[in-house]
Amino acid sequence: MDNIYKKLEETLAKNKYTSYVHPPYELERKLVIAIQEMDYEKSLSILKEINSLERAQLSKRPLLSLKYSLIGSCTLFARAVIEVGLDAETSFMLSDYYINKIDEATTFDEVQALEYLMLGDFIKVLRKNKEFTYNSLINRVISYIRKHIEENFTLQDISSYVGVHPNYLSAAFKKEVGKTLSEYINEHKIASIKLYIKHTNLSISEISYTFNFSHVTYFSRFFKKNTGMTPMDYRKLSSNTNSLIEDTVK
Missing domain, CATH: 1.10.10.60 (Homeodomain-like)
Incomplete structure (x- = not known):
């Protein structure tokens, strides 16, 4: 337990030295709400705002760091749609599909594009699940x-x-x-x-x-x-x- 606190202190010091700050939590919550309201344009705008900020370094290998970041996004999207009624199995299947796509991607552009495709598909599947059945x-x-x-x-x-x-x-x-x-x-x-x-x-x-x-x-x-x-x-x-x-x- 002491070791993890030491690691946290070291990382905090490093981030301060490099002026790195994680994206505001409030932005993440706004993104979750926009996804749950099935508002693609708003979700896209918030995600772009988040991505305009510096990403965390999750690996010493830049491409792998980006992939880890997208897996985090995938988890966030999956939980967001489950919370408003999409069955967990469907959400997890879509999550598994995109995690495999992320794993197979070989370039930065390919990985970055996947995040926006992933966002759109989670909203589409949620919308389909809640599709109106009226005239x-x-x-x-x-x-x-x-x-x-x-x-x-x-x-x-x-x-x-x-x-x-x-x-x-x-x-x-x-x-x-x-x-x-x-x-x-x-x-x-x-x-x-x-x-x-x-x-x-x-x-x-x-x-x-x-x-x-x-x-x-x-x-x-x-x-x-x-x-x-x-x-x-x-x-x-x-x-x-x-x-x-x-x-x-x-």
């Missing part, structure tokens, strides 16, 4: 809701986007999905808020602002009405659950 009109409505869930939008906004009368849309949605538009929006908003509370270090007021609530009090009331607990209680519960998992792994 084209309702699918477009759901796509709109998912894309704009952090914003304030109205029934009129949605009906204008899909080109039908609001009354017709409300009735069609209820008939097809089995719940009202407002119920569906609230459920999806709560699911998205939970991701922010669980996977970011943003304060409750910052998350409230992200989802366009006029005051954190209204945000807390909305969350408690739909979950039975306050945002802070949910964060504590999530934190305790993660600690239990980590203890079990140890």
Whole structure:
């Protein structure tokens, strides 16, 4: 145990000397959320931002160091999609496939390209798993809701986007999905808020602002009405659950 702490101290000193700092953890969490929301453009943008920073040296051989880094990314992507419902076996099979591709790659360009292909495929597989099973009109409505869930939008906004009368849309949605538009929006908003509370270090007021609530009090009331607990209680519960998992792994 003493040896590992000595190694950590030596590495920390070396990193300070070379001015190397690992990419911010917050960026990694934002990437996880974007993947789980199946937002490829946002995920790609965050991954490029992370990759614009210096990578950790994981091997004295540069190509092998890059490969190790991508295996870390692969693990991150795999866990991210499992957390939001993709069955573990499918995720692990995709992970195994890309780890083998990484292992077989022989050039820097080939390895670097694999990370972006890997990101896209994990999102595609997750999207396929959660693929809408409704008619084209309702699918477009759901796509709109998912894309704009952090914003304030109205029934009129949605009906204008899909080109039908609001009354017709409300009735069609209820008939097809089995719940009202407002119920569906609230459920999806709560699911998205939970991701922010669980996977970011943003304060409750910052998350409230992200989802366009006029005051954190209204945000807390909305969350408690739909979950039975306050945002802070949910964060504590999530934190305790993660600690239990980590203890079990140890």
